[in-house]
Structure formats: C-alpha cells, structure tokens
Amino acid sequence: MIQTYKRNPQIHEHYHSIFIGSGMGSLSAAAILAKEGHRVLVLEQHYTAGGFTHVFKRKGFEWDVGIHYIGDMQREKSAMKKLFDYVTDSNLKWADMGEVYDKIIIGDRSYNLVKGLKNFKQQLIDYFPEEKGAIEKYIDLIFAANRTAGKFYMNKALPPFIGKLLYNWMSNPFFKYSDQTTDEVLRGLTQNEELIKVLCGQYGDYGLPPKQSSFFMHSTVVKHYFGGGSFPIGGSSQIVKTIDPVIEKAGGSIIINADVDKVLIENNKAIGVLMKDGKTIKASNIVSGAGIITTYQQLLPEEIGKKYRLNEQLQKVTPSVSHACLYIGLEGEPEELSLPKTNFWIYPEGENHDEIVHRYLNDIEQEFPVIYVSFPAAKDPDWTNRYPGKSTIDIITLLPYDIFTSWGDSKWMKRGEDYESFKEKISQRLLKKLYEQLPQVKGKISHYELGTPLSTKHFMNYSKGEIYGIDHSPKRFRQKFLTPRTPIKNFYLTGQDIVTAGVGGALFAGLLTASAMTGKNFMKKIIKS
Structure with a gap:
C-alpha cells in the first residue's frame, strides 16, 4: 500500500528536482514532472502535507484549512478540471454544491449567486431590474478580461529572450483590465451602491476591497464560479492523497517534518538544499513554493540576495x-x-x-x-x-x-x-x-x-500570516519578476505569487513552472488535448 507521505523515506543521492513546500503549486509541478519520468522530492516543514489544502483533526472532528470551494469542476472540458485530472490520474472526485454557491448578505437583505451563466445574469437582473444594461455590460467585461490572461501567463514560461521580445504583444491587452481597480470599472457601469456591493461580494476570495483590487483579479474569480462551486469528495486532504502516487510512481517522495534551512548555490547555480538538521540533499533543480517573500528573505544566502538586489523586488510587492x-x-x-x-x-x-x-x-x-x-x-x-x-x-x-x-x-x-x-x-x-x-x-x-x-x-511560514501570498493590486500584475525563473540558474518559483490567489491559481502556477523548467508546452499537452 502506498503511503500518502512518509516520515522516514529513502533519500536518494540526487533528484531531478526538489520542491520546498507542499502547497498546490509544488504538488502540481511535481506531478507534471513525475509524469515525464523525473524523480522529484517534495519537502514539507509541517507535520502534514498539502499547504493550504491540508486538513487537521481535533476532538473527533476534521477541518479543511484552505479549500472551501472550487469552481469549474463540473465541466469536463474546463482547463481546471483537465489539469486536476492530469496531476491526480483522475482519482480526485468533486461534489457539486448545487444551484446556489454563494449568498451575499448585507444587513437583512440577501442575494443568491446561482450556477450557470444565464441563471446568474437573470438572477441579478431580477434583483436589480433597472440595472439590466449595466449587468450585461459587466458580464461582457468579465469575459473580455479573462480572454487576455492566456498570453500574459504563457509569456512567463517562455525562454527569457523570446519572452522579452513578445512581452508587450502578449501583455498589453491584459494590462487594459489589470491596471484598473475593480471600483473604477464598476463605477463606469453603474452608480448603484448596492449592486456594486453585491458584485464585489466575493472579494474575500482574493483579499482586497474594490478600490484596491485589480479588476482582472475580480473578473477571474467571478468567471471561475459561473459553472457553480464544487468540493473534493472526502475532503481537501484527497488532493495530496491522489497526487502522491503519481510522484511515487517515478521514484519520488513527499516528506513531512522536513524543514529547509537554505538553498545551496555554487557559481550562481542551485545544486541542492541544506536542511535544518544539517543534512544536504542534491538536485538538478530547486523549486520554491514558499512564496517569493519567504523565499528571498529566508531561503537564499544573504550574499545572493544582495548580488541580485532581490530585496528591491520585494519592495514592489505587498503581503x-x-x-x-x-x-x-x-x-x-x-x-x-x-x-x-x-x-x-x-x-x-x-x-x-x-x-x-x-x-x-x-x-x-x-x-x-x-x-x-x-x-x-x-x-x-x-x-x-x-x-x-x-x-x-x-x-x-x-x-x-x-x-x-x-x-x-x-x-x-x-x-x-x-x-x-x-x-x-x-x-x-x-x-x-x-x-x-x-x-x-x-x-x-x-x-x-x-x-x-x-x-x-x-x-x-508566511511572515505576516498572509493568506494569499502577495496582494492582487494593479501594481502586482506589472511586476515582471513574478515568473517561474529567477536570476539564479536552476532555481525556480511556483505557487500563487506567480499567477493568482487560491488553489486554482497555484495549480496553474505549477504548470507554468514545469513548462519553464523543461521547455515543454504543457498547457497545450494537457489543457487542449
């Protein structure tokens, strides 16, 4: 019987890739690489694996820490469903939450967000009949903003020279939406304060209220749930349980209680990790899923941070x-x-x-x-x-x-x-x-x-106890360094900081990181198959 993760597994002398942290970004990238035949090692400092997808048990109960619902899982051809199926060998199953996935409650009034685009639109119009035109334009903008995301994120995985050449062409349409705040866009459509409050009723899913959040971040969350909400059958611990066998099949492991002290770097090349217990483990690639702030402040040698002025990058983002x-x-x-x-x-x-x-x-x-x-x-x-x-x-x-x-x-x-x-x-x-x-x-x-x-x-291990990595403000999406590649050879980033907040963002971050590491277009292989 395959164990979900091991306390004392066999540690090999060398791995293709070591992942620091077992969040969704690391698990996703590790599983994709494992399916390419690569032996990977996922190191988790906590006593349970999964990052924000883990559960904890107490007093005869079990609670899911980070996953409360996921969108786009009931549509077989959705990119999210295909990617989850790929990294879990289709062993992760999802339960539909039903017609109403979110209820927005303001004082003594409530508004249902209902499954299905037509139903969603009609329900809003029923609540605000005088705002029919604004609601229709709003939904059009949600789709328009989402259509620009593919090229923007694909650019992050391209080889640096090609990515730089194509950056403006692939990114400018995206910036049209990401540069605006949610409030700016909505007030261009309506002055109805109640409607604006309802439309932004899910802002907790990305953490910033309308005047601070990027409209793109708002739009991607809203569209994500048009098909309704889903929950993993058996709880969110099923995510790591179904990914672990994929990693083990290629000779890899997920290890808990494995606290990384520093990334080992020689001649500007990542060669392994130094553990808190003094052991070293070597690999051809090192990937941090610990978040860019934690990674640059805690996991890299101080001289490397100074050499590449990494702290200057961190001044441009906010927890x-x-x-x-x-x-x-x-x-x-x-x-x-x-x-x-x-x-x-x-x-x-x-x-x-x-x-x-x-x-x-x-x-x-x-x-x-x-x-x-x-x-x-x-x-x-x-x-x-x-x-x-x-x-x-x-x-x-x-x-x-x-x-x-x-x-x-x-x-x-x-x-x-x-x-x-x-x-x-x-x-x-x-x-x-x-x-x-x-x-x-x-x-x-x-x-x-x-x-x-x-x-x-x-x-x-987030320094300010932050839940979504770095803020999803318009400024955040303009930072060119939020990519899988770093200035250090063979050292990569993954997780929600290089895509967007939440499990879905981190899942796709893993795909981008695996593509950047191998030069393979996994988006085309997995999503468009």
Whole structure:
C-alpha cells in the first residue's frame, strides 16, 4: 500500500528536482514532472502535507484549512478540471454544491449567486431590474478580461529572450483590465451602491476591497464560479492523497517534518538544499513554493540576495491580508442541523466595502468588514461515512497581523492567557453572527477554536500570516519578476505569487513552472488535448 507521505523515506543521492513546500503549486509541478519520468522530492516543514489544502483533526472532528470551494469542476472540458485530472490520474472526485454557491448578505437583505451563466445574469437582473444594461455590460467585461490572461501567463514560461521580445504583444491587452481597480470599472457601469456591493461580494476570495483590487483579479474569480462551486469528495486532504502516487510512481517522495534551512548555490547555480538538521540533499533543480517573500528573505544566502538586489523586488510587492478562522465542531449531522452547502458572505449595512474595511482596520472593535461562513460537512457527500453524528462549520474574517506583534515570539499553543482571552473575544463575536443566520445550531457546538495570523505564520511560514501570498493590486500584475525563473540558474518559483490567489491559481502556477523548467508546452499537452 502506498503511503500518502512518509516520515522516514529513502533519500536518494540526487533528484531531478526538489520542491520546498507542499502547497498546490509544488504538488502540481511535481506531478507534471513525475509524469515525464523525473524523480522529484517534495519537502514539507509541517507535520502534514498539502499547504493550504491540508486538513487537521481535533476532538473527533476534521477541518479543511484552505479549500472551501472550487469552481469549474463540473465541466469536463474546463482547463481546471483537465489539469486536476492530469496531476491526480483522475482519482480526485468533486461534489457539486448545487444551484446556489454563494449568498451575499448585507444587513437583512440577501442575494443568491446561482450556477450557470444565464441563471446568474437573470438572477441579478431580477434583483436589480433597472440595472439590466449595466449587468450585461459587466458580464461582457468579465469575459473580455479573462480572454487576455492566456498570453500574459504563457509569456512567463517562455525562454527569457523570446519572452522579452513578445512581452508587450502578449501583455498589453491584459494590462487594459489589470491596471484598473475593480471600483473604477464598476463605477463606469453603474452608480448603484448596492449592486456594486453585491458584485464585489466575493472579494474575500482574493483579499482586497474594490478600490484596491485589480479588476482582472475580480473578473477571474467571478468567471471561475459561473459553472457553480464544487468540493473534493472526502475532503481537501484527497488532493495530496491522489497526487502522491503519481510522484511515487517515478521514484519520488513527499516528506513531512522536513524543514529547509537554505538553498545551496555554487557559481550562481542551485545544486541542492541544506536542511535544518544539517543534512544536504542534491538536485538538478530547486523549486520554491514558499512564496517569493519567504523565499528571498529566508531561503537564499544573504550574499545572493544582495548580488541580485532581490530585496528591491520585494519592495514592489505587498503581503496580502491576514485572517482569523473559527473552526467549529457540532453534534448532529448536516441534514439534521439544516446546514446549507451554500457559502455565506456577511457584510454590514452602510458604507461601501472599502470604507468599512478602513474603519475596521483603525478600530477592530468596529463591525467585521466581511464574514465568510462555509459548511464543509454539508458539501462533502462522504462526510457522514467518516464522521457520523457530527458536523463542522468554518467562519473566516479579516484580522490584521499587526495586533499580534506582542505575541510574535511566543510558541504555538503556549502564547499565554492574554492571547487566549483575545481569541475568545473574537470567537464569541463570530459565533453571534453565526447564530443570527442559523439559530438552530446554538447549543449544538461541542468544540471551537480560532486560528489567527500567528497560526498561519507558524504552519505556512508566511511572515505576516498572509493568506494569499502577495496582494492582487494593479501594481502586482506589472511586476515582471513574478515568473517561474529567477536570476539564479536552476532555481525556480511556483505557487500563487506567480499567477493568482487560491488553489486554482497555484495549480496553474505549477504548470507554468514545469513548462519553464523543461521547455515543454504543457498547457497545450494537457489543457487542449
């Protein structure tokens, strides 16, 4: 029987590629290379593999840390579905969330985002009949922006000389949309504040409110869910479980509790990694999926950073938002508790998204600017087979990293009474919001715990506890260095920083990284086959 990942596997003297971090970008690239016959090694510092796709278990419950829903998985010919099928040998299965994937709740009003483009459009028009023209133009712009993305991202995988020659031709149509903020585009279509607030109701999926986010980032998330939402059957841990055999088939491994200290570089060439325990492992290529900030600040020798002025690159990007997630365990099965599959996005009355965020960041005692509620136990048809008589709920909100600096040097699970007291205060505020929407769950909760930005920093090694790598502002998409290649020979980047936020972005980042490393057009081979 193939183990999902090993604590003490055989370590070979040399690998084709070593991946630092086992997030979706690393897993995707590693699986693609393994299917080319390459022996790869994926090193994960955490006690479980998968990055933001991993699960954790406590008190007889299981929670998915980063995957709450994925779009485009019910359409067999979608690029996302084909790529997931390729890297998992079609062993990863998906459950449809049904007609309504997201519910936008503003005060006492709610708006359903429904599956199917025609249904989505008609539902919005039914809510805002006087805005029919603006809604139709909006959807046209969503598709127009997405059509420009292919060439822009393909350019990142081209050999540098060719990529530079074709950069303007492949990128300028994309910049037409990415250079504008979401707010700028929407206010060019309508002045209806409620409609704008609803259209931006998924901004938590990429972390920036309308006046700060790139319209391209907004458009790619919105289009991603036109076909509805899906959830991995068996939970998000099935992702690494189905990719691991693909890697092992070519002689590779995924190793947990494997903390990389530094990338080994000789004569401007990456040759291996130095582990925290002092061991060295050699490879022809080294790939970091740890995020560009962590990679350049922590994993590269200081002299290399100075030589290539990598810190100057980091000055041009900003860490994305940090968050809190309340993991809730309940007695009773999803049907018994009437838990929906639909996600809730809960917003306060009054100002627009940006004003509400600004007010909250100045005083976190103000109303939460966004609350996202997910019901993973209801979404997963296999849940009750694994956890009969139980259910789970996740509640996520914005929580700035800066307010945790006084506990920054403390250790996980040993941060003191003040920290626990602060967490309990946030938890109770979130539970109150949950009970307003689902009063029937009150009294059914047997366990809850709050993950903070310090938890994200500890487990994901993100310096500011950021959830989406670097911010998805217009400025971000103009940075030419956000590519798989680095100035160091045989040293590459992957993950959401070189494409976009989320599991889907990181999945395609892996494809781009594998293409840049091999010179092969995997996009054509996998997606267009």
